[in-house]
Amino acid sequence: MTSAAGPDDRGEALRRAVRLEWVTLAFVISAVTLVYLVMGSSQAMRTAWIEDILALVPPVAFLVASRVARKPATANHPFGFHRASAVGHLVAGTALFGVGAFLVYDSAVDLLSGEHPPISTVVVLGQPVWQGWLMVAAMVYTAIVPAVLGRMKLRLAPVVNDKVLYADADMNKADWLTAVAAILGVLGIGVGLWWADAVAALVISTSVLKDGVGNMRGAVRDLMDARATTVDHSEPLPLIRPIEDAVAGPPWVADSHVRVRDMGRAVHVEAFVVPDGGYLPSPEDLAALREHVLDLDEAVIDVVVMPVRELPAPAG
Template sequence: MPPVPDKLKSDLNRAIHLEWWTLGWQASIVVIMFLVMGSSQAMKSAWTEDLLGLLPATVFLLAVHFERKAPNRRFPYGFQRVNSLAFLASSSVLAFMGLYLLYDSGSKLIAMEHPTLGPLEVFGKTIWIGWAMMAALAYSVVPPVILGRLKKPIAERLKDKVLHTDALMQKADWMTGVAGILGIVGVGFGLWWADSAAAALIAFDIVHDGYRAARVAMAELIDGMPRELGGTAIADDAKALREGLQERFPEAEVRLRETGRYIAAEVVGAEAPTKAVALKDYWAGDPDRAWRLANLSFAPREGA
């Protein structure tokens, strides 16, 4: 697979910087949330999601590191699929952890377990721990809002699913913070179930994000048609490319698969043109995304 085009290198470098900032901010949030977590189920779920928020950024940085390695005898096709493998690993962890939190909070709702939010000693003064919890949750909202908004357009230009999933995770993080604050407020007003209900809502959101991302990652690893960012539908780029190749080779079968942010195409049942044609000339979609077509091969039909 080719390296990232020159016009996108600044975006990739920007994404790398944002992910390092994410790790720093997210680590500070995890520490603060842990210190004031207490027995609140909503705080426990919010802390777990913030902890999981470290995973996509770490996975992205590892994937970029391996993508830059040159092919060798043991890995002649390079390391582009590290992106897909890392994507599957992170999404699977999200889904399973969300299921655990959903079970944990649901069982406490069924058992009608009342959370205890007692006093907290701060600089010699005693305050309700709920205030400290809400302050920590409010702090946990700000960095994800900023970082998520910065990452999303870059992920779109790079067509990077790991970065896009991370941007969605940032959105889930600030929504989690708001839900957690509402849960703590509910407990303060005597609504014992508000804490576990908020935790269940957070857990459901984690499961949804993890399941949707895992479906896309599995489709990519088993050579399925390229999927759109943030969903399981076939990508518009892939549809346009397939239609363009089908028109050019009407008797052939066109197969597309995705490797990281790139697309590989195979035309089965047609002979390769005798005259060399640049890959970008086969691209039928947005010309600015022609770099996504990284490989085009021709193969005879089986049994031919």
């Protein structure tokens, strides 16, 4: 979310993101079906299949959160439902973490047990074909499409300021690692390296676990009202500086302090202002300052302006 993106740009970006997530769901269902049909007894393929199933969670979380976040505020939810995206982010991260941890354990046990998974020959159109080639073809399919979708979502995530969309895009972009690991595991079995399959499964499950930890950390951070950041948590939200400048702008403001709370795709602003020389701001002064901040960006959904004698103590 930046001041450079206008309401029309953001609205169109959100509509495109929703369409991409529906496309993602359709693709993932096809990928899950295809991998299930060819995975055989390969541990790497089974782990890749489970990861593909997990890939349903972020787009579903995004689509549900998008719908819930539009609901108006109620008596029980006076701040609205904007944090539905943060809840969806946490749900997705928790699912990835839990299954990732199980897959790491399962893969490690298979590796230590020295299990030798066989890959048989199947008949396709009347011709015998080593099943490993079918597995490789399926993995190529599951690598190319997510990489393209991920790059498209990465361009949209900062515009709509949605961390669930960014997390989904980041996972999609990295899906090639899963595919490459599974392909190497299958080919390793083909040349007699029985351990290659279990090692590939361990690499894939570690990637799932890493995604889960990262998403859980980011979601909990936002739900605990940490400082608002960009979707990748790499820097403070660019909108904070214009808000701070706007609050400090009126001539009757001697000093000010701003708190910006990340509500998902929207932000809530608390502005503490120390009037200059004992000046008593009128309701009109406070209303004008509030409206000025609200007009900075459509993402600013609420502003509280509080005149104080001294600013709150800075955070330690």
